[in-house]
Amino acid sequence: MSERPYQVARIDEIERDPTRSEWIPIRRHFGIAAFGANAWTADTKDERLIPEHEESSIGHEELYVVVSGRATFTIGGEQLDGPAGTIVFVHDPATQRGARAEAEGTTILTVGAKPGAPFRVSPWELNREILPLLDSGEWAEAKARLVRALDENPDSAGLLYNLACAEAQLGEIDAARLHLAEAIELHPDFADAAQSDPDLEVLRG
């Protein structure tokens, strides 16, 4: 029997990401390659659905659609009420944005891509796919995938930080120090994280 030329799924049936239970990885589930698409769903009221962030490093335009429930968005310092059916478009990648659920079961669909450029999977998504390997101590495989991800995203602080962790665990101390320094230069908050991260203990000795 030939394979069907389409796929169908219910948002609430897609397996949530093990590292972040509110994340429903739609793009990854279907293998979408032309744009980014994810959903975020809250099991409880007041849960943070979209972490405060901006998109400067990847230059994405982002569209948020409240599929169900009600959310409060904080965008560029403004608070916005978002009942189901609300559409928020953030065209400036430098604008800070985030959202919190105002009702149990609130779900937000997010779509993103960079104007004028072919779509590439965001480094944070690649990083999330690699985290289970770090958690299970599969350091060599994690390192190989991080190196591949960095080929396309050389300025991703998160990828560099996790590469430093993998290298530290593999005993590649010089490389780990170098990549940790690069990660901290791009994202200074990683300096604090590195002080207590058990994966980096060997660097603190």
Place this chain on the structure above:
Amino acid sequence: MADPGFEVAQLDDLEQLPVDDEGLVWRPVRRRFGISAFGVNAYTGAGAGDRVIEEHTERTNGHEELYVVLAGRATFTVGGDEVDAPAGTLVHLPDPEVRRGAVAAEAGTTVLALGGKRGEAFTPSAWETVFAAYAYRRLGDVERGWELLREAVEQDPSAWQGQYHLACFAALDGDRGAAFAHLERAVEMDEEAARWAADDEDFATIRDDPRFASAIAGQA
């Protein structure tokens, strides 16, 4: 006023543009916000049986598509299969060649359509402007329709479809001279225009004119 970097709208407040005689109402999301990185539109069917996604393929622009049923319930026809799609359903079509369409199975059905071409930067489809032109005409704003159609031709003067639709509008206005001039130009640019014109109801009032047969035969 400084650009705040974002805009907000309610889906229900978006413009409602009638697209066909099957109840398909287009809510232009991408045009409303000026989104330039991916395609996104919503379609609503007020009553059960109304069309919510027109029968089409994405062969022309090569888009991968994702449909999201936001409200109500739709019945998709995808590659010949019928798919029941209550609110919360996602339908993904990576292959632009696959035929797809949907009708509302319940009153008040809304479907969001997302699209882009793999490996290429997004460019807005010219059909959006043409769609809008016909919608305004349906709503009685013929002048706005003409403006949008001219805008579409300016956007892509090398596309035969622009001349073709100018011919349709002229025919609907009863301007035979302009209709034949644009139709001849369209056929000259691509013979596909002649195949379209053969069955197009927009030309009903000029089909009996001998110039019509000459125009679609490319013998003007």
